[in-house]
Each structure stands twice: as C-alpha cells, then as structure tokens.
Amino acid sequence: MILEFLKENLINPSTNKRCKSFGDSALEFDCGNTFKVFNNTPILINESESIFKLEDILEKVPTAQNSNYRSNSLKNVFRKKILPSLSKDFNYTNRYNQLAEKFKGKNILIIGAGDKVDFYNRVFEKSLVITSDVHLQFNPDIVFDAHQIPFKEASFDLIIASQVLEHTLKPWVVSSEMERVVKMDGYLLVEVPFSFPYHSPPYDFFRFTFTGLRSLFSKCSLYSFEASEGSxxxxxxxxxxxxxxxxxxxxxxxxxxxxxxxxxxxxxxxxxxKRTSTFLSIFSPMGFSMIFKRDEIKRTNIDLLNEFYNLKSSNEIHDNHTRSSSL
Structure with a gap:
C-alpha cells in the first residue's frame, strides 16, 4: 500500500517530474533522473542543495540523531528507564490519540520520524503513514531533505514535524513545502523547542517564539497551540x-x-x-506544539502579528483539551 502511494505521489525534488518507475535499486522520474533505493527505501536527496550526502546516508553516519544513543545498551536503559526525566509533555498521548481518531483512514506524512517510526505506525495504525527522515538509522519509509519534499501538491491530510524545524537551515522553506503538500483543510502539527540547550551539533540551528513559529505558516489558520513542555x-x-x-x-x-x-x-x-494555553504560557515554555489548518487565505505580516494582540487582549485561548476534543 505504501509502495503504491509512493509510485503515485512522488515527484523529483528538483524538477517536480512524476515517478516513472520504482525498482529494487533505483527510482526513475519522467525527466530521466534516477535516485538510489536501498532496502526498498528511496533516498531522494539533491546533494547540490542539501547538507546531507548520499554516502553518509548509506553508511548510516550519525547526523541529527545517533542510533547508538537510542540503543538498548545498559547505560541507555538506565538513563531512559530508571533515572527521572527532567521534562514531560503531559498532553502528548492525548494529542496524538485525538489526531489518530480524526485522521483514521487518511494519508499522513511524518517528517523527521527518527527513533519514533514504530510509535507513529502504532498510533496511526488505521491510516496510511509515510515516515521520513534524512538518514536510514531507524528505517523510515523514505529519505529526503524537508527543504524539498518530494511529493506532489496536496498529497497528505496531516503532516507532523515534531522537533524538526530547529534542525533545518531554512525553516521558512520547509514550512512552505509543508503547506504545499498538505491538502486544503488539512492539518499540520508542528512541535518545536523554545528554551532548550544546544543539541545534535552541528545540526541545531533555531529556537522559535510563539510569533516566530506562527509567522512561518501564513497560508494556514492557527487551529490550536499549547506549551507542550512548560517553564x-x-x-x-x-x-x-x-x-x-x-x-x-x-x-x-x-x-x-x-x-x-x-x-x-x-x-x-x-x-x-498551568495546563491551559493562555497568553502567559507563551513566554517561557520549554517548547510549543501548534496545529495549523491550510485554508489558503492571504495573510499579511500585520495579520499574523494581530493574532498575538488578540491573544493578549483576551488573555486566553481555549483550553487545549477543549480544542482537541473538536479536532
């Protein structure tokens, strides 16, 4: 099912030409360009424009994530299972379960799935899920650079980018690509850090304020937001x-x-x-979770800033649990 979806919806990330053939070792497009397929995973990286290289991907060189850090070694089990965590997204399970229910039977793209490939496939088991990343370490369905998402316009009902935008050189390009490949009235779930140490060096480039993240998705309405991990x-x-x-x-x-x-x-x-998403919750959280809905309404920079003033004047946005229940 995933293979058929890829054959139908993939495009060349540079020329936008459609997929011509999907072989065991290569993917060919109508323009004649070919890309490597490794263990049934297409690798659509344009090396002339990406900071990621095919050789590194094939050799599973650690980049934004290191599989050794996620292994089941005694040290990692102790660190992850026994030691108390320093942070927690208390609404994480509820947020994803609500989305899974709403997008049952729909097409979902995960950008930067990382070591959560199994998690996404399990939560969205009743949907068609395409997991992606810039490496092969955790066996995603496809490898690509999110600055050039290799899918035709309006391919997905839901796109999820969790802890991804901070690792992109040009997040404004990535956000534009996400808006392009999500369907009209489709949803984008974006989770980013606001206050968090430098990590995965050197592939850590940005931190986002409420207004900064909002401004990246001008073709979408802001459906809901929350401080996913608080101050x-x-x-x-x-x-x-x-x-x-x-x-x-x-x-x-x-x-x-x-x-x-x-x-x-x-x-x-x-x-x-402090579980509600209020004006005061945007100043010092560890991270934000925002859900956008594509509507193609033209918004000026002033329009985007006015959402901040509207939030300030009301001093609140609907409690996340109330908003999630109507997803």
Missing part, C-alpha cells in the same frame, strides 16, 4: 545542564547527570499547575 521543565533542564557543564571529564559528567536527574526531575510536575 518548569525548562528550568529543570537548564539547572541540570549548568552543573553537568561544570565538568569536562566524561565520567564526572555522567555522575553529575545522575545526581541532577534526582535533584531537578521533580520540578516538571509544576507544569501541571
């Missing part, structure tokens, strides 16, 4: 990072990491005291 999570994370960075020795850093998880891990629960 308490942010404070806990930076407190821990401060103490860890006092040391350069690897083993001392591990010891301090262990200590700071217990010292500050409890702080994230203060975020439960």
């Amino acid at each position: 308490a999570s942010s404070m806990a994370t930076f407190n821990a990072q401060f103490f860890i960075d006092l040391f350069s020795n690897r083993y001392l850093r591990i010891v301090v990491l262990f200590i700071t998880r217990f010292l500050f891990g409890w702080m994230k629960y203060f975020d439960l005291l």
Whole structure:
C-alpha cells in the first residue's frame, strides 16, 4: 500500500517530474533522473542543495540523531528507564490519540520520524503513514531533505514535524513545502523547542517564539497551540545542564547527570499547575506544539502579528483539551 502511494505521489525534488518507475535499486522520474533505493527505501536527496550526502546516508553516519544513543545498551536503559526525566509533555498521548481518531483512514506524512517510526505506525495504525527522515538509522519509509519534499501538491491530510524545524537551515522553506503538500483543510502539527540547550551539533540551528513559529505558516489558520513542555521543565533542564557543564571529564559528567536527574526531575510536575494555553504560557515554555489548518487565505505580516494582540487582549485561548476534543 505504501509502495503504491509512493509510485503515485512522488515527484523529483528538483524538477517536480512524476515517478516513472520504482525498482529494487533505483527510482526513475519522467525527466530521466534516477535516485538510489536501498532496502526498498528511496533516498531522494539533491546533494547540490542539501547538507546531507548520499554516502553518509548509506553508511548510516550519525547526523541529527545517533542510533547508538537510542540503543538498548545498559547505560541507555538506565538513563531512559530508571533515572527521572527532567521534562514531560503531559498532553502528548492525548494529542496524538485525538489526531489518530480524526485522521483514521487518511494519508499522513511524518517528517523527521527518527527513533519514533514504530510509535507513529502504532498510533496511526488505521491510516496510511509515510515516515521520513534524512538518514536510514531507524528505517523510515523514505529519505529526503524537508527543504524539498518530494511529493506532489496536496498529497497528505496531516503532516507532523515534531522537533524538526530547529534542525533545518531554512525553516521558512520547509514550512512552505509543508503547506504545499498538505491538502486544503488539512492539518499540520508542528512541535518545536523554545528554551532548550544546544543539541545534535552541528545540526541545531533555531529556537522559535510563539510569533516566530506562527509567522512561518501564513497560508494556514492557527487551529490550536499549547506549551507542550512548560517553564518548569525548562528550568529543570537548564539547572541540570549548568552543573553537568561544570565538568569536562566524561565520567564526572555522567555522575553529575545522575545526581541532577534526582535533584531537578521533580520540578516538571509544576507544569501541571498551568495546563491551559493562555497568553502567559507563551513566554517561557520549554517548547510549543501548534496545529495549523491550510485554508489558503492571504495573510499579511500585520495579520499574523494581530493574532498575538488578540491573544493578549483576551488573555486566553481555549483550553487545549477543549480544542482537541473538536479536532
């Protein structure tokens, strides 16, 4: 089913020509250009315009993610399963379950699926899900650079980019591509950090304010937003990072990491005291989650800024749980 969808909807990322043939080792387009297919995964990277290289992808060189960091080694199991986390998106499960219900039987594109390929396939098991990334480390359905999304216009009902835009060189180009390939009245779920340490170097480029992220999607209405991880999570994370960075020795850093998880891990629960998405919640969260809806209404820069003033004047937007229930 995924293969048939790819054959029907893929386009050349440079020429926009349609797919001509999908073989075991190569993908050919009407313009004559071919791209590599590796283990049934097409790799549509235009090396002349992308910072990612085919050779690195095929050799599974770590870029924005490192599979070793996500492995089931004793160290990682201890770090992820036993030590307290410093942050938490308390509405994460509800947000995705609501989307899964609304987009049952629809076409969904995941940009930057990373190590959550299995999660997305499980949550959206009743939909056609295309997982993508810029590497092969976690076996996505397709590899491409989001600055050139290789799908024809209006191919998807829902596009999800979770913790992706901060890792793109030109997020305004990526957002425009997302608006292009989502259907009219389709939805875009975008999750980004606002206050978070530098990570996955050197592939970490931006942080986003409420108005900054909103401005990237001028062809869409802002359906809902929330501080996915609040200011308490942010404070806990930076407190821990401060103490860890006092040391350069690897083993001392591990010891301090262990200590700071217990010292500050409890702080994230203060975020439960402020669960509604209000004007005050946009100033110091760890990250934002925004849902946009494509409507092709022309919005000026002033129109986009006025949404901030409207939010300020009302001092609130509907509670996320209320909005989610009508997704």
